[in-house]
Amino acid sequence: MSNILIVHAHPEPKSLTSALKDLAVDTLTAQGHTVRVSDLYQSGWKAVADRGDFIEQGRPDRLSYVAESRHAFASGTQSPDIDAEQRKLLWADAVLLSFPMWWFGMPAILKGWVDRVFAYGFAYGVGVHGGERWGDRYGEGVLSGRRAMLTVTIGGREPHYGARGVNGRLDDLLWPIQHGVLFYPGLEVVPPFAVYQSDRLADTEWPAVADAYKRRIAGLFNDRPIAFRTQNGGHYDGQQVLKPGLGASESGTRIHLVQPGDPEEVLDGPVPDRIALGAR
Ligand SMILES: Cc1cc2nc3c(=O)[nH]c(=O)nc-3n(C[C@H](O)[C@H](O)[C@H](O)COP(=O)(O)O)c2cc1C
Numbered sequence: 001m002s003n004i005l006i007v008h009a010h011p012e013p014k015s016l017t018s019a020l021k022d023l024a025v026d027t028l029t030a031q032g033h034t035v036r037v038s039d040l041y042q043s044g045w046k047a048v049a050d051r052g053d054f055i056e057q058g059r060p061d062r063l064s065y066v067a068e069s070r071h072a073f074a075s076g077t078q079s080p081d082i083d084a085e086q087r088k089l090l091w092a093d094a095v096l097l098s099f100p101m102w103w104f105g106m107p108a109i110l111k112g113w114v115d116r117v118f119a120y121g122f123a124y125g126v127g128v129h130g131g132e133r134w135g136d137r138y139g140e141g142v143l144s145g146r147r148a149m150l151t152v153t154i155g156g157r158e159p160h161y162g163a164r165g166v167n168g169r170l171d172d173l174l175w176p177i178q179h180g181v182l183f184y185p186g187l188e189v190v191p192p193f194a195v196y197q198s199d200r201l202a203d204t205e206w207p208a209v210a211d212a213y214k215r216r217i218a219g220l221f222n223d224r225p226i227a228f229r230t231q232n233g234g235h236y237d238g239q240q241v242l243k244p245g246l247g248a249s250e251s252g253t254r255i256h257l258v259q260p261g262d263p264e265e266v267l268d269g270p271v272p273d274r275i276a277l278g279a280r
Helices: 016-030 065-075 080-091 108-117 175-183 203-218 252-256
Strands: 003-008 034-039 094-100 147-153 193-195
Touching: 003 016, 003 080, 016 034, 016 094, 016 147, 016 193, 016 203, 034 080, 080 108, 094 175, 147 175, 175 252, 193 203
Parallel strands: 003 034, 003 094, 094 147, 147 193
Antiparallel strands: none
16 A cells, blocks of 8 residues: 655635545545645645745855755755655655646646755755766656656636647646656656536536546556656767657657657556546
8 A cells, every 4th residue: 555645736625626636535545545635725835935945044145045955955954844745755655736727837836835845955956967967857866666646627628728729738738747847856647637627517527527536546556657758768868858860750848758669668557548527
């Protein structure tokens, strides 16, 4: 049995997003997992990164957040709320981020959780840097060996987020979170669970959404993760540029997905259902 951390960002406990969070807690607990929830609104999480995040400052005259983060992480002088969240991440075998899409990304309180908790030495600045080695990131890092999944409610309709949809593809919009935030420090990311037209979901449509979400939760440790290329897996040259010939059949951020025949082709596990959810 595993440890699961749910980081939840919604101001209303009766919202759809919160209902999905509650369902995840119940489902995972019933499966025998141990679940902890970081409910950011309920706990009054401090969203802004500032000098208050460091108990002692190396250079009080001019704040370098990166330098202070490095010093504080190494010396154990981070703000206790940051330290507590890092410990929860290290405890977890899987992390769910639960949030409504707000302005094509996560709510500010969740971004602030990332800004503050993903510290230097913990989530970035990890491993040997030198020569052509650019540290342990993108598939390697402190959080490697763990899984992550986004649970995101979305007001818009699914076609608006499709391959030629006016809002841009959902995988492109989630790229900064799934690749930049989660894969960067080593988490394996399974495809997101998205509910479209979330503001219009009727009570009668909830059971189908709930069933689909339970199936995704059941597959959390078995479903095939998004096949992001690892930084140090032979795909990139010494400048961290994708080697010639790789990604040739793709465009945009999708060139960074492993494709059949590539080095390090690891495509294990079932592909999760791609069910279009949301109001009709
Ligand atoms: C500040 C704000 C920004 C939003 N931005 C988007 C957006 O970029 N794209 C979208 O499809 N819906 C957007 N919405 C709609 C939300 O995604 C929707 O209200 C939410 O998923 C509903 O779930 P809830 O009942 O759990 O809040 C936004 C809503 C708010 C309040």
